[in-house]
Amino acid sequence: MGTTSDVSSGHRRWSDTRLARALLFVGIVWSITGGFLFLLNVAPELAALVLRHGWVSPNMAVDPKLRMEAAQRCAEPTGGKFAIDEVTLQRARYPAYQLGKHFGTAALGRSSEIAKLEVAQIMQDVKRQASALGVPTPELPVIRHMATELGEFSDALEADLQCTATRLASRYTQAHGEIYRFGAVIGYATRACVQDRCAAFGVHIRRYGEAAGVPERLWLPMTWQSLAGVPGTDSRDKAFRVIRELEEHIRTGR
Amino acid sequence: MTGPLWFHLASAILMTAVVASIVVTWYRRSVTRRMSIAGSAPSEVDSFERELPSWRLHVPSNPRDGKAGHVPALRWRAAVVYGLGGLAASAVMTILFILAFGVEVEPIRIFAILYAYCWPIVPTLSFLLGQSIGRALLAFVVYAAVGALSVVILSALLSGRADAISPRGAVGFLQFLALQASLPFVIILATSGRRIRSIAPFALAGLLIFSFSNLGVGYGLVMAFDFAVIRDSLLAALGAFGAYNVWYFLAALPTGYACWLGLRWLGRQYERKLFSDAQLLVDAWWLIVTLVFAILLVDKIGWIGVPLGLLAFAAYRLVVAAGLALWQPSSNAWIDNRRLLLLRVFGFQRRTERLFDSVAQRWRWVGSVKIIAAADLATRLIGPGDLISFMGGRLRQLFVRRDHASLQRLGELDEVRDPDGRYRVNKVYCHQDSWQPALQALLATSDLVLMDLRGFSEKNQGCLFELQELVEQDRLRRTVFIVDDTTDTKLLKATLVERSKAVHGVGMVTDPSVKLISAKPGGAGDAARIHQALLEI
Numbered sequence: 001m002g003t004t005s006d007v008s009s010g011h012r013r014w015s016d017t018r019l020a021r022a023l024l025f026v027g028i029v030w031s032i033t034g035g036f037l038f039l040l041n042v043a044p045e046l047a048a049l050v051l052r053h054g055w056v057s058p059n060m061a062v063d064p065k066l067r068m069e070a071a072q073r074c075a076e077p078t079g080g081k082f083a084i085d086e087v088t089l090q091r092a093r094y095p096a097y098q099l100g101k102h103f104g105t106a107a108l109g110r111s112s113e114i115a116k117l118e119v120a121q122i123m124q125d126v127k128r129q130a131s132a133l134g135v136p137t138p139e140l141p142v143i144r145h146m147a148t149e150l151g152e153f154s155d156a157l158e159a160d161l162q163c164t165a166t167r168l169a170s171r172y173t174q175a176h177g178e179i180y181r182f183g184a185v186i187g188y189a190t191r192a193c194v195q196d197r198c199a200a201f202g203v204h205i206r207r208y209g210e211a212a213g214v215p216e217r218l219w220l221p222m223t224w225q226s227l228a229g230v231p232g233t234d235s236r237d238k239a240f241r242v243i244r245e246l247e248e249h250i251r252t253g254r
Numbered sequence: 255m256t257g258p259l260w261f262h263l264a265s266a267i268l269m270t271a272v273v274a275s276i277v278v279t280w281y282r283r284s285v286t287r288r289m290s291i292a293g294s295a296p297s298e299v300d301s302f303e304r305e306l307p308s309w310r311l312h313v314p315s316n317p318r319d320g321k322a323g324h325v326p327a328l329r330w331r332a333a334v335v336y337g338l339g340g341l342a343a344s345a346v347m348t349i350l351f352i353l354a355f356g357v358e359v360e361p362i363r364i365f366a367i368l369y370a371y372c373w374p375i376v377p378t379l380s381f382l383l384g385q386s387i388g389r390a391l392l393a394f395v396v397y398a399a400v401g402a403l404s405v406v407i408l409s410a411l412l413s414g415r416a417d418a419i420s421p422r423g424a425v426g427f428l429q430f431l432a433l434q435a436s437l438p439f440v441i442i443l444a445t446s447g448r449r450i451r452s453i454a455p456f457a458l459a460g461l462l463i464f465s466f467s468n469l470g471v472g473y474g475l476v477m478a479f480d481f482a483v484i485r486d487s488l489l490a491a492l493g494a495f496g497a498y499n500v501w502y503f504l505a506a507l508p509t510g511y512a513c514w515l516g517l518r519w520l521g522r523q524y525e526r527k528l529f530s531d532a533q534l535l536v537d538a539w540w541l542i543v544t545l546v547f548a549i550l551l552v553d554k555i556g557w558i559g560v561p562l563g564l565l566a567f568a569a570y571r572l573v574v575a576a577g578l579a580l581w582q583p584s585s586n587a588w589i590d591n592r593r594l595l596l597l598r599v600f601g602f603q604r605r606t607e608r609l610f611d612s613v614a615q616r617w618r619w620v621g622s623v624k625i626i627a628a629a630d631l632a633t634r635l636i637g638p639g640d641l642i643s644f645m646g647g648r649l650r651q652l653f654v655r656r657d658h659a660s661l662q663r664l665g666e667l668d669e670v671r672d673p674d675g676r677y678r679v680n681k682v683y684c685h686q687d688s689w690q691p692a693l694q695a696l697l698a699t700s701d702l703v704l705m706d707l708r709g710f711s712e713k714n715q716g717c718l719f720e721l722q723e724l725v726e727q728d729r730l731r732r733t734v735f736i737v738d739d740t741t742d743t744k745l746l747k748a749t750l751v752e753r754s755k756a757v758h759g760v761g762m763v764t765d766p767s768v769k770l771i772s773a774k775p776g777g778a779g780d781a782a783r784i785h786q787a788l789l790e791i
Binding site for chain 2: 020021024028029030032033037039040041043145147148
């Protein structure tokens with residue numbers, strides 16, 4: 001048997017002091033917190049990774065109830081749809097995209113609390129474009145918390161409170177509604193993309209890009225962790241190059 | 255909406271499995287280290303040595319009827335009360351499900367939903383009654399089959415047509431059962447492994463509070479970011495990632511302290527015998543089931559689903575508490591205690607664990623169990639009280655030393671039934687220099703001894719001492735020895751004969767009352783035979 005002794009010698013043991021116990025407590029609590037934060041940090045990263053890469057459907061990232069409710073709320077009486085030729089449909093794609101993009105840019109401008117006048121001017125454009133397309137003008141969503149603004153904005157797009165996307169889908173095609181949403185995300189993401197932080201919007205870009213029928217090669221760089229693989233002098237140049245090519249395709253169909 | 259709730263529930267469960275494993279490993283190492291050191295000062299030893307001989311005059315309680323006839327009644331009581339508790343929870347869940355999901359009220363549907371929500375009763379009763387996992391799974395299959403069959407028959411009866419018998423209802427029932435039971439069932443399995451089972455419910459309780467508190471902490475951060483001053487200063491000082499993590503680390507201290515106070519409170523309730531370890535475990539299971547149900551409700555009716563869903567747990571606990579309080583067994587059955595001391599050859603962890611699970615746990619319906627704690631049974635023996643002491647840095651205080659206070663503690667072991675009718679396991683932690691007198695004291699206050707001598711040889715000096723003490727305290731006739739091919743039976747016989755001659759002047763060679771039970775090498779042995787042999791003494 002061992003020869004060590006646990007015999008008390010009259011002195012208080014270090015491990016019995018309040019300080020030692022407090023340190024033990026902090027150690028245990030912070031170890032558990034560390035484990036918890038590991039899960040909290042890793043789980044969303046993993047989810048975003050598999051969604052961005054399209055390993056699972058990006059539709060899983062949104063609440064399906066929002067779109068179902070929007071479809072019910074915005075349902076038009078039969079006869080709302082009128083025949084439109086292919087040329088007109090193609091021509092309406094770009095305005096639908098622009099409508100969304102301007103709307104997204106305005107939403108970003110308002111949430112960052114800058115250039116209120118500029119936001120108002122953009123919303124005037126939005127109103128004009130919506131009117132030209134014959135759909136309701138979208139209103140800027142009320143963002144309740146700065147920390148969750150992206151989630152709230154994407155929920156507002158899904159909820160389609162003014163029925164803009166649903167009307168585009170019913171008057172033109174389903175893809176037009178998705179192009180509008182795609183444009184809104186691009187408008188909202190532009191500032192982040194310029195700072196090479198596009199990946200935060202990767203899931204939504206993939207979701208709406210796929211639904212709108214935009215070729216993957218055009219939007220895929222915006223779902224990457226970095227725009228390093230895109231030709232260009234800096235991230236701003238790279239981001240605008242990707243967006244330009246996207247818009248060119250939507251405008252011309254090529 | 256329910257995403258964060260699922261995440262925090264899953265986090266708590268995952269963390270429980272990890273934390274419980276770490277704690278058990280840490281505890282085992284600490285116990286092993288403390289066992290190998292001397293724990294008493296010479297001055298303390300003197301008074302201890304003076305008092306100990308008086309213990310040997312302590313006559314064990316009179317042998318009982320030997321049949322432990324009250325045990326079936328006590329087990330029946332636990333089964334009925336917990337069955338009713340489960341039924342109450344299921345009834346609440348059924349009502350809430352029908353209301354929240356707008357299910358059409360038809361007798362057959364109500365029966366199917368109610369029966370499906372009763373599923374946790376099966377693992378609850380299987381565990382409380384000490385069934386093996388195999389039998390518990392079989393019981394669950396039977397339960398599901400009976401449910402499916404009942405749905406088919408009831409459908410036909412209610413429609414009044416024999417040709418209405420169709421397997422469609424049974425398939426629907428089984429699908430519903432799978433949907434409702436699969437997730438909590440997997441969670442229960444994950445947190446109920448024998449290795450962590452003794453502390454998993456305790457750890458889960460603390461981590462559920464901690465994890466769901468973090469939901470509030472996260473929301474607090476979201477709110478704080480709405481204030482430009484806080485947001486800008488946090489981001490400037492720590493960056494987004496740093497601010498996020500530091501926020502949680504700081505908030506963890508008050509949250510952790512609240513959890514610690516909660517666990518200490520729970521530990522005190524356990525020490526006050528308001529519930530047993532088994533009760534705590536099945537309560538944790540029901541809490542998991544009702545939490546999962548509550549989150550399903552939230553998806554349908556919003557946050558009010560959480561308190562409403564937890565009403566089912568409250569109903570279960572209320573009925574169980576009321577049932578156990580109102581249904582009092584006869585006083586003879588309640589106080590009858592055949593105190594068993596379990597001795598073994600150290601160093602065979604798996605085998606000892608199996609012996610403990612199959613014999614000692616079962617014995618708890620008959621009487622209390624005493625055991626000298628060691629690393630080989632750490633995963634089975636650590637209880638809420640030990641966990642609180644250990645995590646609070648007070649493991650040393652659990653150890654018996656050769657002083658008056660320790661001697662007194664040995665005389666005040668828990669010999670009272672828990673509310674569910676089972677006795678507790680009294681584990682005695684001993685230092686290198688205190689285990690022998692502790693054993694003498696334990697022998698003096700035990701009615702029966704079970705000694706596992708598989709693997710016994712002359713190397714086991716501790717066992718030789720224990721055998722000598724059995725003779726000296728005249729306990730051979732009240733001892734069951736488990737032996738196998740690895741037992742040095744010649745040495746056993748020689749030790750007992752030699753000591754008997756020295757003490758009583760006679761040998762025990764022809765004494766038929768020494769009970770030897772041969773068990774398979776390395777196995778748990780025939781638990782039923784061992785149990786019966788103990789009862790027959």
